[in-house]
Amino acid sequence: MELLGVIVGISLKALIFIIGMFLGAAYLTWIERKFAGHIQQRPGPLHVGYHGLLQPIADALKVLTKEDLVPDGVDKFLFYLASLMAFVPAIMILAVVPFGEPFNIFGLEIKPYITDLNIALILALAFGSISIYGVIFAGWASNSKYPMIGGLRKAAVLIGYEVALGFAMVGPIMQAGSFSLKEIVEAQSSYWFIIPNILGFVVILFAILAETGRTPFDVQEAEAELVSGYNTEYTAMKFGLFPLAEWYIATFVLSAIAVILFFGGWQPFPLLGWLPIPGIVWFFIKVFALFMFFLWVHWTLPRYRVDQITELAWKVMLPLALANIFIVALWVIIVG
């Protein structure tokens, strides 16, 4: 009976998370379009609903009802699999991301996370790596030259940044002594891990930009060079899943992980702890701030060339991440 309760509870929670993420991602598109619009001195979506608030729903309906074309000569199995491969792992990272402390409603303890694994961070990294296959499969299965170049570019970029990302995450782990994201947050109750980990945070910022394919690292779909990159041959919802997964869900989830690692997760801002704001709100404030930072970068900068990106990854980011480990090790020995 208890097992059944746990299963039902987790399934319900997973459902809420997935639906929430879907809706959230839909509205992240609205936020991005509004934000980009105002950066570019235009209003952004305006006509569907109040200030375009219903625009994401209209877009979703449009994408879902479009004709689903599959070009001749594609590898059908991989072609279909690719969009799912990009999307599903990105959303699966959510399983280990804690949004706040457990709290009680009507005597029922509710944990605002699906599961608290002791290898959570490694799992998140692993899922993150899998979602890259989506892009590579899409490029390969399309049987077309532009998608293939796009997919290969993405692979080249990711090999570099996965390494840097992994090493940059070592600092907080060393300080917290755990892979569990929940425990990492709890370890930051006195001070945030950004303090000795500033280099690691810089590396993670770059790595998130590269992993999610935002400018200056959006080489895989550089529209002026490769038409649309790896998703050139895709249509309808198969196409819609790519930007949804890459630009919104992955950016959001990776921002959440960065917040957990460096900015104390749901811990309140320093000196503002007395405010009656629940931890989950603090968490979202931080995640959104980081998310908006990525949007800001995306809509301002030009893009690097792919060889310059990999050069940056191996020659700058990896040494920085290693230096970060060294600094944190000293910090742990000296401060404790």
Place this chain on the structure above:
Amino acid sequence: MQNHLCWIDEEKLKEIKNKFPEISIEKFPNATFIYISKERLKDLLKSLKDEFGFKMFIDFTCVDYPESENRFLGVYFLINPKDKQRVGVKCWATNETLPTITDLWKGAKWAEREAYDMFGVRFEGHENLVRMFLWEGYPYYPLRKDFPREGYKTEYLPSLNERNKDYPAHNYDPNHTPLPTLEDLERTQKARIKKKAQMVLNWGPLHPGTHGTIWFIFDMEGEEIKQCDIILGQLHRGIEKLAEELTYTQFIPYTDRMDYISALCSQVAYVNTVEKLLKVEPPPKAKWIRTMMCELQRINSHLLWLGTYALDIGALTIFLYTFREREKLMDIIEGIAGIRLNSSYIRIGGVSKDLPEGALDVIRHFIKDFPEKLKEYETILTKNRVWIRRNVNIGVITEEDVYQYGLTGVVARASGVPYDIRALQPTDAYDKVDFEIPLGTVGDCYDRYLVRMEEMRQSLNIIKQCVEELEKLKDDKYLATENPYVLPTLEEVYLSIESMVKDFNLRIYGEQAPEEEIYLSGENPRGELGFYVVSKGDGKPYRIKIRSGAFYNLQIFTELIKGRTVADAVVLLGSLDPVVGETDR
């Protein structure tokens, strides 16, 4: 040494005559040609290049004289950048062949291909003499005089004919001029490039990075481009052929549609040529208006370039910022000329409309406003690390390349060659305004960017002077209607019978130009736009050859891209800034 670009002087001609006694010299008020036989052509050109300093290749074309014994006449234009002199060399193509000069000037490669495409003149020794604009297998040579303007209608196209029965109205011709089939296109592609590396990527003709319908073929090893060729002609409309059946005034709207981004500059360049030919002197007010409009158009064009260039490199936001300003310019141009893009505003002998009331105020406001916006673009881009990494040392063009390929405009100036027609051969009011010619040092994409940015400032400076001057000339005439070659205004046509007769005559019979040849050019935002007009004394030109800056500038792309990646291709193409309407004509 004179300041202005002019035609070759007596001294040099005498020296050439001493060296090549068989030449004959043909002199027109605005052009000087040296006739030479086919056998001695290469020697003459070589000595002109090496000994007389005519090292810059400007243009090559053919003229068809069906009655003549050797039907085709090849015409070469060269420039001596040191002494600022032009020379034309003419040579009869006996047996429809000419020796190639691609070993002297690499820039002649495409010009010779164009001549082959349009006239069927063969060039001995040309490395790959294939069609320039038309597809392989097209049986005719369109610029020959015996080719009808509407083409040979040989093909029955079911897609155009099997429609609703009501559709074809009277005089409907079921046959059409042939279109290239897929096999034709494949053959065209195969003729341009032989695959050597891993894969052949068709970049274009419809691709967001190509700024129009240019078809690039990249032979790539990974992402590195080993060899490249360009197929032009998707926008080829045969403007030069059309010109032969139009009067001089009727051709003005066609010049708009060549470089549609800087239509006013093209009009001014063309109208100046025709005015020199007809010896029409526009009133000073019209000259100042033209100069002002040209510079407005130049800023407009450079803004579009900046926006799309940044867009190519991934900076999406600059595009909308530049279009914000461009929109204001468009409104100004619309307010003055009546039309935003293809305005046909310039007329032989002046401009078509007077400045409307308040136009100068709006422009003055724009002048005040614009430097701030320019600074805004520069803040985002000039010192941006990503921008610098993408631009510096990409596509370095040396001074030698400029002369070899006949590069003009910003591309030449960024390489340190002070070649600016506005200063070299001032038309309109350019000799009365004060401006500087920004020069680059390295000749890479970053220099071209900086030069264009600085050019916008200089243009603004010129506009400021024009506005001040136009303020004084408020009540002057804007059209020299007293001249017999200038179309009268509408009011004059309605009010006086003489004007009506003149209007009728000019519209029906055209401007009866003297039997003369002329080559004159204007400084387009994309380079030197030259018009070589051959007049036989009719109301229509016998031949107009348009020397397009973009066409020659684009030619060096295939050289610069070798060993670079697709990502650099967009940067390079953007910085060369071709407009397909002008390259294809």
